[in-house]
Amino acid sequence: MFGSIEVSSIVQAIATVPEFLWELSLGIWLMVKDFDSAALKMLDKTQM
Numbered sequence: 001m002f003g004s005i006e007v008s009s010i011v012q013a014i015a016t017v018p019e020f021l022w023e024l025s026l027g028i029w030l031m032v033k034d035f036d037s038a039a040l041k042m043l044d045k046t047q048m
Helices: 010-032 037-047
Strands: none
């Protein structure tokens, strides 16, 4: 941070992996588990 880790170094790549995995798993979880078609139908009814 602030010059202590070089840009594009192996240390930066290793430090980025957990964030990448978190973002990936959160996106997949929201698409698969939290998808509720009933909520979408209710949303369509309120917009009409």
